[in-house]
Amino acid sequence: MIYVVLAFLAISLLLYVLLAGADFGAGIIELFSSKENQAINKKTVYQVMGPVWEANHIWIIILIVILWIAFPHYYNILVLALHIPLTLVLLGITLRGIAFVFRYYDAYKDSSQILYDWMFKTSSLVTPIFLGLTMGGVVSGDIINPSQMENHSFLEVYIHSWFNVFSILTGFFYAALCAFLASVFLIGEVDD
Known part of the structure; x- marks a missing residue:
């Protein structure tokens, strides 16, 4: 039974990395594109992402629920130790969703x-x-x-676990992977 749970956990993680990663990558491509290409990129992103732009986050919700139900002890450790980057991820997802909605559906353009x-x-x-x-x-x-914090400092428990060279390089690698995924998915939508 544990292998079935781990399989669903892995599938949810894979689908989130691929699908939501491509959505994040579309914004990264738009950020680093030239001024004349930004309008084309923006139009293409709306055509491709518009219908499903928030649906991809269901995979991370499934991942969190599976981790919480199947492995509550590890979930507790991960959420407490990594609460700073996870909070910033949640804030980024929220701000991105707000910006996507208002820059496209805002009735008053100013x-x-x-x-x-x-x-x-x-x-x-x-x-x-x-x-x-x-x-x-x-x-x-x-x-x-x-729970074993009495033997360690705040920095060791809440900062050093995710703010190190390996994690920083992993973060930049995932951002580059997102841009690559978006490029692959968007190339079929471009007419020129």
């Missing part, structure tokens, strides 16, 4: 569109970096159980 564009592009880059930092912290094995 200078606030510049703010929404900036929020969308920035959160599309920062969120995958913090997701990669979190994954790097999990994979590195440096997480200390917060």
Whole structure:
């Protein structure tokens, strides 16, 4: 039975990395594209992402629920030790969703569109970096159980587990992977 649970956990993680990663990558591509290509990229992103832009986050919700129900002890350790990058990921996902909605569906087009564009592009880059930092912290094995905090400092328990060279490189690698995935998925949608 444990292998079935782990299989669903792995499938949820894979689908989130691929599908939501491509969504994050679309914003990264828009951030680093030239001024004349940004309008084309923005139009293409709306055509491709518009119908499903929030549906991809269901995979991370499934992943969290499976981890919480199947492995509550490990879930507790991970959520407590990695609460800083996970909070920043949640903030980035929220800001990105707000920006995506208001820059496309806002009835009144004014200078606030510049703010929404900036929020969308920035959160599309920062969120995958913090997701990669979190994954790097999990994979590195440096997480200390917060219930044993009396033997360690705050920095050792809550910062060093995810803010190290390996995790930072993992964060930038995931952001680059997101941009690559978006490029692959978007190339079939471009007419030129």
